[in-house]
Amino acid sequence: MNRLNRKVEYALMALKLMAQKRPGELTTAKEIAETTGSPFDATARVLQKMAQHKILRSEHGAHGGYVLVRDLSGVSLLELSQLILGAVKAAKCLQNMGDCELKDRCNIHSPISILNRKQEDFYKNITLGELLMERDRARTREVQA
Amino acid sequence: MNRLNRKVEYALMALKLMAQKRPGELTTAKEIAETTGSPFDATARVLQKMAQHKILRSEHGAHGGYVLVRDLSGVSLLELSQLILGAVKAAKCLQNMGDCELKDRCNIHSPISILNRKQEDFYKNITLGELLMERDRARTREVQA
DNA sequence: TCAAATACGCCTTTTTCAGGCGTATATGGT
DNA sequence: ACCATATACGCCTGAAAAAGGCGTATTTGA
Ligand code: SF4
Ligand code: SF4
Numbered sequence: 001m002n003r004l005n006r007k008v009e010y011a012l013m014a015l016k017l018m019a020q021k022r023p024g025e026l027t028t029a030k031e032i033a034e035t036t037g038s039p040f041d042a043t044a045r046v047l048q049k050m051a052q053h054k055i056l057r058s059e060h061g062a063h064g065g066y067v068l069v070r071d072l073s074g075v076s077l078l079e080l081s082q083l084i085l086g087a088v089k090a091a092k093c094l095q096n097m098g099d100c101e102l103k104d105r106c107n108i109h110s111p112i113s114i115l116n117r118k119q120e121d122f123y124k125n126i127t128l129g130e131l132l133m134e135r136d137r138a139r140t141r142e143v144q145a
Numbered sequence: 146m147n148r149l150n151r152k153v154e155y156a157l158m159a160l161k162l163m164a165q166k167r168p169g170e171l172t173t174a175k176e177i178a179e180t181t182g183s184p185f186d187a188t189a190r191v192l193q194k195m196a197q198h199k200i201l202r203s204e205h206g207a208h209g210g211y212v213l214v215r216d217l218s219g220v221s222l223l224e225l226s227q228l229i230l231g232a233v234k235a236a237k238c239l240q241n242m243g244d245c246e247l248k249d250r251c252n253i254h255s256p257i258s259i260l261n262r263k264q265e266d267f268y269k270n271i272t273l274g275e276l277l278m279e280r281d282r283a284r285t286r287e288v289q290a
Numbered sequence: 291t292c293a294a295a296t297a298c299g300c301c302t303t304t305t306t307c308a309g310g311c312g313t314a315t316a317t318g319g320t
Numbered sequence: 321a322c323c324a325t326a327t328a329c330g331c332c333t334g335a336a337a338a339a340g341g342c343g344t345a346t347t348t349g350a
């Protein structure tokens with residue numbers, strides 16, 4: 001249904017790259033942008049956001065960079081999206097400071113709120129660990145197909 | 146995560162309204178737009194789309210209108226979204242005719258495709274019936290909380 | 291002192307979303 | 321026959337959101 005935000009994609013690419021490194025090894029925004037092809041500025045911004053939220057640790061100055069400090073199996077896709085995008089709800093009226101001009105005549109408030117809850121549960125249960133570290137996912141998919 | 150498209154909201158409002166009527170009773174786009182406060186044109190368009198896909202039946206001319214012809218418990222939110230929005234995938238590269246400029250260097254193809262599949266499954270399992278006909282949903286929620 | 295890196299705010303461009311307009315067509319009432 | 325009221329549909333414009341570039345400050349190792 002919904003297309004993944006580009007910034008979230010950049011974050012996932014960066015995390016995937018960093019997860020493949022030796023523990024403690026630093027990665028620069030430049031390196032990430034160059035290997036993935038993503039724009040430097042946008043990449044740098046999501047790295048900063050993730051550092052603020054303690055998913056990464058940043059080191060300033062020359063030979064600086066970022067390093068993964070949280071176990072990705074403990075980070076949900078919901079958390080990642082929220083820290084990058086801010087809380088995104090299923091409808092305007094649920095959003096923080098959201099004012100929908102239909103709010104008085106609207107007849108789907110409770111369906112929308114139910115859906116919102118289900119969506120949050122769904123994304124909360126997808127961890128970046130399981131998403132990015134697909135070991136023998138190929139085999140699994142063949143079996144399912 | 147993702148905000149529901151406005152057209153889909155209009156469709157849900159219309160369906161909810163029509164589901165509350167006597168079986169076979171016609172509802173006009175004008176009535177729906179006026180009672181829900183949604184813009185007439187946008188509402189009319191989603192009604193036409195739903196009629197094309199045989200969720201509604203339309204009657205032309207004076208005293209015309211729309212009537213629900215499918216059991217909403219057999220219609221998924223995925224189906225509704227697809228017929229209104231067209232197939233929407235989790236990323237550009239999965240979209241029909243989608244060309245992502247990163248596709249060769251991108252390192253999250255398979256995570257994205259896994260996510261896409263999960264999302265589709267999720268929305269496929271939400272029926273409009275369960276979403277719109279919330280009988281004693283209030284009680285249910287209290288118990289869960 | 292310089293080079294390389296993070297940090298951050300602002301701005302423009304691009305793309306998508308939302309919705310209005312015009313017009314054709316169908317149909318029942320008068 | 322004519323008109324009022326509906327659906328059907330394509331096109332176009334304006335608003336909103338997404339995407340991303342620019343400038344600059346700060347940190348730090350060589
Ligand atoms: S339309 Fe109804 S549900 Fe959607 S945002 Fe406005 S009030 Fe909330
Ligand atoms: S970034 Fe990777 S996943 Fe996202 S669209 Fe481009 S290719 Fe597909």
